[in-house]
Amino acid sequence: MRVPFIKMHGLGNDFVVLDARGADLPPVSPALAASLADRRTGIGCDQLLVLEPSARADLFMHIFNADGSEAGACGNASRAIALMEGGALRIETAGGIIAAHPADAGIAVEMGRPRFDxxxxxxxxxxxxxxxxxxxxxxxxxxxxxxxxxxxxxxxxxxxxxxxxxxxxxxxxxxxxxxxxxxxxxxxxxxxxxxxxxxxxxxxxxxxxxxxxxxxxxxxxxxxxxxxxxxxxxxxxxxxxxxxxxxRLLMTGPAAESFRGTFAWGDYA
CATH class of the missing domain: 3.10.310.10 (Diaminopimelate Epimerase; Chain A, domain 1)
Structure with a gap:
């Protein structure tokens, strides 16, 4: 089973993006995320992003760190996905919903209310x-x-x-x-x-x-x-x-696509 991916980055914080919205992908395990993130034997990235449908927003973004653990939110990743989607959108994450839209200096992301308790x-x-x-x-x-x-x-x-x-x-x-x-x-x-x-x-x-x-x-x-x-x-x-x-906590900055490719799921699962 060959799976397409997109490699993207925001200021060098780099991501491998898997789009599971229209594809029947197996569940992503921490081990698979860590294997794909490995810079010597995998594709290489700081975070693996898995996009899924959302009932509350335009899409749900799972964020796996390079060690396979999950993150609640990622501002650079949100900018990258907004660039990939080509316009304003609402992204649901484990940390809440993030709104992103094009801006003069790149992509602006509304990060939600900071918490201090x-x-x-x-x-x-x-x-x-x-x-x-x-x-x-x-x-x-x-x-x-x-x-x-x-x-x-x-x-x-x-x-x-x-x-x-x-x-x-x-x-x-x-x-x-x-x-x-x-x-x-x-x-x-x-x-x-x-x-x-x-x-x-x-x-x-x-x-x-x-x-x-x-x-x-x-x-x-x-x-x-x-x-x-x-x-x-x-x-x-x-x-x-x-x-x-x-x-209103607003972050604005650039994002870019690096390249696209495919990989064999069984080589990393």
Missing amino acids: WDAIPLAYPMDTLAMPVAWGELASPAAVNVGNPHVVFFVPDQQHIALETLGPEIESDPLFPDGVNVNLATLLSRNAISLRVWERGAGLTRACGTGACATAVAAMRRGLVDQEVEVRLPGGALQIAWDGGE
Whole structure:
């Protein structure tokens, strides 16, 4: 059984897309997702996206991380799917419904209301999520935000001198985070610009993370560090984030198709 796929990316955060809406595909297992994501023996990606019909939106997007675990939302993936579909659409995810539409700077995605309650992150026990009284080595007092995925955001003077590849997996798997967590290192550049590196839960270091950019911008706005519209600069490029302090959290940026192909399902199942 040969299955078609589309390889896409948003600022280098790359995806393999399987469209199961009109195809009778077998269920995607964590093992198959991890095999397809392998960059040496598979197609290679940060996330595998499986599109299915939805009764609540235009489609449902399952998001599998490179290790086979599932994510609740992905802003970069939402932009990619909106580009693939060619217009405005509503995407249902495990983290809620995301609306996307074409914009001058690429694709704009409405990410929904950020959540800050400790049990909505979730954390293992109650604490202040704007300045958490915890530390891992030189990283201390992060903010926690859930924007479909759980994030902690550390504001540091110089992110490049911090070993995120070491601290990222340690924080991701800390018992404080029952569902794991994405780890963001942010350096303020001005009132409307932030530099960001992200360790993604289940994927590791990635060139861009849309929900991470949103979580970081929201945390900085809540602390009064930046204005309501900010550019978040990631290794793969920049995203524009705007938040009105309520329901409207808007992320705008580019997406692109890389190539198309097919694979034999039995080689990876």
